[in-house]
Structure formats: C-alpha cells, structure tokens
Amino acid sequence: MSKDDARNRILDAAGPVFAAKGYRAATVREICEKAGMNVASVNYYFGDKENLYVETIKRVRPPRIEEKLQGAWSTETSPADKLRDFIHAMVRALCGAEMFPWLPELLKREIANPTPACEGLLQEPFFANFDLLQSILVEILPPDTPPHKRHQIAFTVIGQCVHFRVSRKIAAMLIGSDEFEAHYGPDEVATHISRVCLAALGLAPPIVEPGRKRDQV
Amino acid sequence: MSKDDARNRILDAAGPVFAAKGYRAATVREICEKAGMNVASVNYYFGDKENLYVETIKRVRPPRIEEKLQGAWSTETSPADKLRDFIHAMVRALCGAEMFPWLPELLKREIANPTPACEGLLQEPFFANFDLLQSILVEILPPDTPPHKRHQIAFTVIGQCVHFRVSRKIAAMLIGSDEFEAHYGPDEVATHISRVCLAALGLAPPIVEPGRKRDQV
DNA sequence: CATTGTATCAAACGAGTGTTTTAAGTCAAT
DNA sequence: ATTGACTTAAAACACTCGTTTGATACAATG
Known part of the structure; x- marks a missing residue:
C-alpha cells in the first residue's frame, strides 16, 4: 500500500468519526480500526490527533x-x-x-x-x-x-x-x-x-x- | 455547611463549566475545584457525573x-x-x-x-x-x-x-x-x-x- | 462520655486515551 | 543476496478521567 493510500484510508475513516462524535470524543483507535490500520499509524502519518483533524477538514473544503x-x-x-x-x-x-x-x-x-x-x-x-x-x-x-x-x-x-x-x-x-x-x-x-x-x-x-x-x- | 448548600455550590460551579466545554469535555475535577469541594463530592451528592448534568439542567428551566x-x-x-x-x-x-x-x-x-x-x-x-x-x-x-x-x-x-x-x-x-x-x-x-x-x-x-x-x- | 451518622478529604483504582518505543516485515535498488 | 529506507504491528508508556475507598473530623444523640 502506498503512502498516500494509507493516508487517505485514515482520512476517509476519520471524517465520519469526527463528524459523528466531535473532535474530543472521537478516538484514534476507532478511526484506525475503521481504516483497518494500526493505532500508531495516525501518529506516523499525521504526527498527532489534532493534525489529523486539521487535515481532515483541509481535504473537504466547504462548498462554495x-x-x-x-x-x-x-x-x-x-x-x-x-x-x-x-x-x-x-x-x-x-x-x-x-x-x-x-x-x-x-x-x-x-x-x-x-x-x-x-x-x-x-x-x-x-x-x-x-x-x-x-x-x-x-x-x-x-x-x-x-x-x-x-x-x-x-x-x-x-x-x-x-x-x-x-x-x-x-x-x-x-x-x-x-x-x-x-x-x-x-x-x-x-x-x-x-x-x-x-x-x-x-x-x-x-x-x-x-x-x-x-x-x- | 448544610447538605443543600454543598449541593448548590456544586451545581453553581457545574453550570458554567458544562456550558463552556460540553458534557464530555467538562471534568468533575474542575467543577469541584471551582466549587471549593473535594473531587469525591460529586459522587457523594449526585451519584455520578451524568446525574449532576441532569440536575444542572433541571435547575435552570429554559425560559418560557x-x-x-x-x-x-x-x-x-x-x-x-x-x-x-x-x-x-x-x-x-x-x-x-x-x-x-x-x-x-x-x-x-x-x-x-x-x-x-x-x-x-x-x-x-x-x-x-x-x-x-x-x-x-x-x-x-x-x-x-x-x-x-x-x-x-x-x-x-x-x-x-x-x-x-x-x-x-x-x-x-x-x-x-x-x-x-x-x-x-x-x-x-x-x-x-x-x-x-x-x-x-x-x-x-x-x-x-x-x-x-x-x-x- | 461513648456512639452513631454525616460530611469531607487524600489517596488510589481501573478504564480509556494519545503517544512512543521497539521490533519485525516489505520491497525496491544496488 | 544485501542493504537500507520505508511501513506495519504489538506492546507499553504516560496521562487524564470518573469513581471508589478508607480514614478522619465533627455534630447530634442517648
């Protein structure tokens, strides 16, 4: 799996989870589980949870x-x-x-x-x-x-x-x-x-x- | 301090904290600290955090x-x-x-x-x-x-x-x-x-x- | 005074969290 | 075949949280 694939799989999983539960209540464990990845991958690819959240929002530019x-x-x-x-x-x-x-x-x-x-x-x-x-x-x-x-x-x-x-x-x-x-x-x-x-x-x-x-x- | 005084002091402190941070992000530790009470008092007087939240809302009936x-x-x-x-x-x-x-x-x-x-x-x-x-x-x-x-x-x-x-x-x-x-x-x-x-x-x-x-x- | 019930407190427990570590695996280039 | 960088996986770490515990202080009661 390429680097971008992995990133995108995490981002795809993160969006719905953040939306459903909010930043705080969403857990990286749930996100990684839904993405089929290990818990550590969030930190590996995004540094920390907050940056994952920022990237999640960056990707889905609100509609103009x-x-x-x-x-x-x-x-x-x-x-x-x-x-x-x-x-x-x-x-x-x-x-x-x-x-x-x-x-x-x-x-x-x-x-x-x-x-x-x-x-x-x-x-x-x-x-x-x-x-x-x-x-x-x-x-x-x-x-x-x-x-x-x-x-x-x-x-x-x-x-x-x-x-x-x-x-x-x-x-x-x-x-x-x-x-x-x-x-x-x-x-x-x-x-x-x-x-x-x-x-x-x-x-x-x-x-x-x-x-x-x-x-x- | 009477029992009701203590309860009210906790409720007074709980309202702003719940309002500012939401149920999940609000911590009983912060509430108790602002109320000048021990951490255990929430459980002593209200059973658990959720019930404290319910009582907080019960007390402030939204305006009719x-x-x-x-x-x-x-x-x-x-x-x-x-x-x-x-x-x-x-x-x-x-x-x-x-x-x-x-x-x-x-x-x-x-x-x-x-x-x-x-x-x-x-x-x-x-x-x-x-x-x-x-x-x-x-x-x-x-x-x-x-x-x-x-x-x-x-x-x-x-x-x-x-x-x-x-x-x-x-x-x-x-x-x-x-x-x-x-x-x-x-x-x-x-x-x-x-x-x-x-x-x-x-x-x-x-x-x-x-x-x-x-x-x- | 001794007893009892209540209120408070510090400490610790156990679960859940984000993060780090460490080691193993993968795979292309040499 | 070997190297070396990149990726994954499991475990552990450090921390915070809600909650429980057990001890203590104190007032009321007999």
Missing part, C-alpha cells in the same frame, strides 16, 4: 456556493432569481448531497463550537459565500442602504438556511417525524425560505396566498 | 416566553404586536439577560447535539414556546393555511432568533467586531427580525425604506 451556480447566471438574470438560486444552493449544500455526506455534521460542530486550529480554514468559504450573498443584496437594496442593514438581511437569509439544517432533530420532534419527512426536503425548505426573503424585500407578494388573506388593511 | 409577556396582552392587542413582542422576548431570552448567563450556551449545545438524558427536560419549554408562536400565527394566517406551512413560518421566526445568537462568533468575524457590537444588541436584532417577519407576512411594508426603492414594479 459561487462555484456551483454563478456560471449559470447571465447579465439579465434578475436579482430575485439570483437570491432564489443562492438559497436553493445553500440549503442543498447544507443538506450534504455531495461527496462527503458527513461534512454538514462536521461543519455544524465547527459553527457551534469552532476549533481554534480550524477557524482559519473555514473562514475562507464562509467569507466567499457571505460576499456572494451580499453582492446579490446590493443589487436588490437601495444604493444608500447602510452596510449594517445589508449584513443583517444577509444573516436573515443564511440564518434560516442553517437553522433548518442544524435544528433538524428538534424540528422533527416538535412537528412529528411524519410531517418532517413530508415537508422538509431541501427543495421545499429552500422554496419556503426564498418566499419569505423575497416577500420581506418587496420582490414578491407576502407569503400568505393572494386572495385568501383574512383582512387586508 | 409565555410567562414573560402574555400577561401584558389584552384582547385588543393586534397579532402583529404579539409577534413583535414574542420575537423581542425570545431574542432577549436567548441572549441570556437572566439569572444564569451561561444558560444560552448550554442550550445551544443541547440544540445542536441533544444529550439523551436531557431530551425530555428541554422538550417542555420548547413545545410551550412553539405553541405560543403558533397561536399567534393562527391569528395572522388565513384560516385554511395548511399546518405544515404555519410550522415552516414558525421555524423561520425561531430560526432567525436562534441563529443570531448561536452564530455570534462567526457573525462578528464576518462583519468585524466593531459593527457587531454596534448593531447586534438584543433590541436591534429583534427589531430587524420583526420587520422581516411582518413584511413577509404582509403585515408591514417591505423592509427597504419606503420611497427609497430603486425600481418598484
């Missing part, structure tokens, strides 16, 4: 929304459509339909309790996504909107996307798992968030179905 | 929004005002201006990674707050709104409140700590969330200032 969809936009794409696309891409990314199904869980942990060693690694994609969202909002908002308001709106958008992912368990508990499985797929969630945000920004009618409203003032 | 403000509502209070009040109370509760400043941090951990032993304990206040919010939404939404839509809207409200609290660190990182400290106090955050939600529900104009919009269709 920009790369996924900005190519699909033309100059005539409306800001509203861009915002919709952004939200859909973000929700999908957070739900983890990608190569590493455990990545969202790991990101969740890093968002809630950042590991000092990895703060820098995760900053970059966060900044990139945040900037992309802001560039969309700049197109939507009046030119003299103060930056802090634009930022707050950006957090409103991102916050909902993140929350629908992070609070899965509690959400399922509150509404029952039947309804959860029926109505909280990525597309439905993204559509809901898009409607809320576009309505709040005045780019779409309020989210109550038109003509059904009880008493419109 | 209802108790704080429903008394202030009359029959003429508009649903929009109720929603505003709810959001303000929730944000303030999550920011932890109360007796246990470390409670929000601990709740954050339990939301992201529920401890089996405490799931039941936290369910009740969550259910209560969720129900209160829904009763407000019932007044706002058309009578034939399907329940799952109402639930999604409720999560939009709660999600933003939670997110602005949970993602503090990352938010401060993205926008800079100066702007964060200037514009992310409980009142300002709650006002922002209220505006977004009321606008999305058609109970207030869109959040861009009236008359400033670039191109209204």
